[in-house]
Amino acid sequence: DTAVSQTPKYLVTQMGNDKSIKCEQNLGHDTMYWYKQDSKKFLKIMFSYNNKELIINETVPNRFSPKSPDKAHLNLHINSLELGDSAVYFCASSQEHAGVLLNEQFFGPGTRLTVL
Amino acid sequence: GQQLNQSPQSMFIQEGEDVSMNCTSSSIFNTWLWYKQDPGEGPVLLIALYKAGELTSNGRLTAQFGITRKDSFLNISASIPSDVGIYFCAGLLGGYQKVTFGTGTKLQVIP
Numbered sequence: 001d002t003a004v005s006q007t008p009k010y011l012v013t014q015m016g017n018d019k020s021i022k023c024e025q026n027l028g029h030d031t032m033y034w035y036k037q038d039s040k041k042f043l044k045i046m047f048s049y050n051n052k053e054l055i056i057n058e059t060v061p062n063r064f065s066p067k068s069p070d071k072a073h074l075n076l077h078i079n080s081l082e083l084g085d086s087a088v089y090f091c092a093s094s095q096e097h098a099g100v101l102l103n104e105q106f107f108g109p110g111t112r113l114t115v116l
Numbered sequence: 117g118q119q120l121n122q123s124p125q126s127m128f129i130q131e132g133e134d135v136s137m138n139c140t141s142s143s144i145f146n147t148w149l150w151y152k153q154d155p156g157e158g159p160v161l162l163i164a165l166y167k168a169g170e171l172t173s174n175g176r177l178t179a180q181f182g183i184t185r186k187d188s189f190l191n192i193s194a195s196i197p198s199d200v201g202i203y204f205c206a207g208l209l210g211g212y213q214k215v216t217f218g219t220g221t222k223l224q225v226i227p
Contacts, residue, residue: 042217105215
């Protein structure tokens with residue numbers, strides 16, 4: 001059983017398009033995240049949701065909009081894609097209590113986004 | 117913002133050799149984590165450290181939480197080909213604070 005799954009695994013699109021990446025976790029965790037990994041492999045957090053509530057919103061262009069319909073899902077929608085958005089996007093989940101991380105973050109397999 | 121610098125940036129070693137890598141921060145953390153990322157996959161947690169000075173092992177891996185709380189070290193003994201990958205340190209302050217990842221150490225093992 002896949003713990004954290006993302007779709008699609010690969011996404012190639014033209015500049016200016018709007019696209020979405022979906023993430024689902026079946027671990028029963030209450031916190032989910034989106035990370036961006038650039039070409040130099042640097043991992044940077046973008047968003048964090050706890051029980052469908054936005055907790056962390058790093059300095060990310062407002063073209064990026066996360067949506068959490070329920071605790072098990074955190075989708076990422078990107079408007080007006082730019083060349084610089086090309087990267088690998090990782091979803092992750094963890095269990096927290098009163099702001100304390102109780103266990104490790106489990107990462108999805110990543111979505112490689114290429115903007116042409 | 118906080119930055120975690122890892123060194124070395126990359127290393128080539130012979131199978132069977134021991135490996136050491138470290139991670140330093142400009143500010144303190146309450147938790148240090150070490151992850152490994154295989155090509156085409158997401159990072160997987162190897163070791164978690166929760167107390168300054170703590171030394172924890174996981175098989176051939178040993179990690180230490182620096183006494184200043186601004187650094188951490190990871191050692192891999194008797195490396196094998198499947199150790200190849202990128203190793204990331206990560207620091208966590210707590211209280212819904214984000215996990216900050218290091219710059220990564222790319223390890224290549226020559227059989």
